[in-house]
Amino acid sequence: ARAGCSVCFRRNVCSSPSRLQSMSAWVIDQYGTNGVLRYTEEMTVPTVNFANEVMIKVNAASLNPLDVSMRGGYGAKMLKLRRDPLSVMDSGSEFPLILGRDVSGVVVDCGSEVTHFNPGDEVWAAVPPWKQGSLAEFVTLTEYEVSHKPKLLSHIEAASIPYVANTALSALVNAGGLCRDSTSNKRVLITGGSGGVGTFAIQLLKAWGAHVTVTCSQNAEGLVRGLGADEVVDYAAGDAAEQLEMMDKFDVVLDNVGGDTEQWVMGLLKPWSGAKYVTLVTPLLFNTDSMGLLDGMFHAGFTLHNKAIQNVISSGVFYRWGFYAPDGPALDEICKLVDEGKILPVVEAQFPFTQVPQAFQKLEQGHARGKTVIKVA
Ligand code: NDP
Numbered sequence: 001a002r003a004g005c006s007v008c009f010r011r012n013v014c015s016s017p018s019r020l021q022s023m024s025a026w027v028i029d030q031y032g033t034n035g036v037l038r039y040t041e042e043m044t045v046p047t048v049n050f051a052n053e054v055m056i057k058v059n060a061a062s063l064n065p066l067d068v069s070m071r072g073g074y075g076a077k078m079l080k081l082r083r084d085p086l087s088v089m090d091s092g093s094e095f096p097l098i099l100g101r102d103v104s105g106v107v108v109d110c111g112s113e114v115t116h117f118n119p120g121d122e123v124w125a126a127v128p129p130w131k132q133g134s135l136a137e138f139v140t141l142t143e144y145e146v147s148h149k150p151k152l153l154s155h156i157e158a159a160s161i162p163y164v165a166n167t168a169l170s171a172l173v174n175a176g177g178l179c180r181d182s183t184s185n186k187r188v189l190i191t192g193g194s195g196g197v198g199t200f201a202i203q204l205l206k207a208w209g210a211h212v213t214v215t216c217s218q219n220a221e222g223l224v225r226g227l228g229a230d231e232v233v234d235y236a237a238g239d240a241a242e243q244l245e246m247m248d249k250f251d252v253v254l255d256n257v258g259g260d261t262e263q264w265v266m267g268l269l270k271p272w273s274g275a276k277y278v279t280l281v282t283p284l285l286f287n288t289d290s291m292g293l294l295d296g297m298f299h300a301g302f303t304l305h306n307k308a309i310q311n312v313i314s315s316g317v318f319y320r321w322g323f324y325a326p327d328g329p330a331l332d333e334i335c336k337l338v339d340e341g342k343i344l345p346v347v348e349a350q351f352p353f354t355q356v357p358q359a360f361q362k363l364e365q366g367h368a369r370g371k372t373v374i375k376v377a
Pocket residue numbers: 064065066164167191192193194195196197198215216217235256257279280281282322323324366367368369370
């Protein structure tokens with residue numbers, strides 16, 4: 001790394017983006033419905049403040065269900081704690097808050113200890129929910145959270161992948177116990193296979209050699225089969241559970257739907273064989289929002305513990321919660337699969353930066369078939 005400024009840790013002390021005072025962004029100043037989204041050109045530029053940070057000029061961002069939920073205040077208590085554990089922030093407020101979890105863009109500045117990136121590099125990343133998001137001209141992340149973007153993808157295509165990739169990888173590897181070398185011929189069921197996480201997880205699991213069964217609406221069958229799904233069950237047909245019961249049992253279930261699903265899906269797992277149920281739909285943040293941090297975490301931990309014990313005692317099946325985790329090196333691995341043509345971006349809709357509220361409306365309507373992306377620059 002080149003020598004940097006010992007005061008501010010920036011490597012390119014006089015680079016022009018760092019001298020910019022303000023940038024354009026979509027922000028919220030309070031939680032609520034779509035009306036709280038506000039466009040501004042007066043947002044403070046997130047310059048490099050630590051030696052391990054990378055400042056990115058955003059070309060494209062994408063939306064996830066979490067953005068709609070966070071706009072309404074979901075997770076506010078837990079995320080506030082994560083942003084400011086010692087409550088030392090001047091304002092004590094998270095506002096103005098920038099949403100947007102995925103970014104594809106170009107590095108414009110690096111801290112003095114950054115070793116893997118240089119200004120001018122094209123990168124992609126999933127922005128942790130406790131950081132200012134990517135619906136802005138610039139975003140600043142730690143080096144660990146960033147990865148070089150696949151060369152074959154446009155920024156729009158690249159922005160559709162990082163958050164669902166980091167989520168699916170964390171859920172399947174950390175909670176589901178799968179990895180590239182241990183997944184061959186494993187039978188995996190993905191519920192909600194037509195959405196952002198599902199369309200990515202199908203492709204990842206096929207690249208790892210799994211046999212993949214998917215539940216989705218009938219009109220998504222062509223999409224998920226095109227991505228490699230071996231068996232597809234229409235959950236709206238009324239007999240999804242019956243159809244799935246007639247199949248061989250599964251080694252892993254990745255549940256993107258939650259609710260009642262976990263009750264009928266547990267019986268589809270191979271008993272006493274280390275099979276795992278992993279759900280992405282967990283009550284943790286709902287609990288901390290409604291009960292407060294301590295009670296909410298205690299209640300969530302109690303629920304998880306009880307369900308895990310019940311399932312392991314009754315059928316030898318592991319019950320787990322999956323979570324997004326920031327992980328640039330994991331995106332490096334995904335980049336290789338994209339370069340090999342094993343993972344394709346699934347961009348359902350694209351909006352210009354002027355139409356961020358319309359993109360939120362699209363997401364709120366549900367029935368996603370892949371991802372909704374925003375062209376920022
Ligand atoms: P999306 O909104 O992109 O996709 C959801 C998909 O599920 C849609 O295609 C929808 O299509 C389909 N669907 C809805 N109901 C059912 C059903 N009963 N059976 C089968 N398919 C159904 O969401 P994501 O893929 O981005 O995320 C999935 C879930 O995981 C969300 O609840 C999200 O909040 C959560 N999540 C949790 C994370 C964590 O850290 N714990 C991280 C990321 C996501 P249609 O309605 O037309 O059938």
